[in-house]
Amino acid sequence: MDDQLSRVFAALADPTRRDMVARLTEADATVGELAAPYDVSVQAVSKHLKVLEEAGLVTRSRDAQRRPVHLEAEVFDLMTKWIERYRRRAEERYQRLDAVLAAMQEKESPARGTSTKEGPAS
Incomplete structure (x- = not known):
């Protein structure tokens, strides 16, 4: 699985x-x-597609005379799960940091809701 993930990100x-x-x-x-908008040969686009195919991102099929390239959306699930796992870890770290900073701020600020009354001068 990690090998495929590496191939996907590299592609x-x-x-x-x-x-x-x-x-x-x-x-x-x-x-x-796919080659139309680029200033490259069809052969160059085919090489790019081969990399995408080896990563599992696309497949090619035969439809009469056409050979359409199809995006394999399931691979995005693999990427999304990997990204989400680390996003959650980072979010948890930030929440812990927020809690520490809030606790430090409470210690540094004067107690809330208390007032000091001075008695009459004697």
Whole structure:
């Protein structure tokens, strides 16, 4: 599982591949359709897709003459679970820090609700 997670994050480290993944969230696309907005060859896009495929982010199928690329959303569940686990840990640390800071602040500030009354001068 960690190996796949490493491959996923490595694949998404490239901005072109992130953009392709973002575009595939809208709809499946062919290699040619994916290559259209870039100033690179179809072969270069195919190499990017191979990296995404090896990471498990996309699959290719055959639909008559088309070979659409399909985004595998389940992989995002793996990433989300990993990110969420560490987000929760960080949140817990911040909550503990907030509690410590609040306790320190209470000790430093004068007691609330008490007033000192001075008696009449003699």
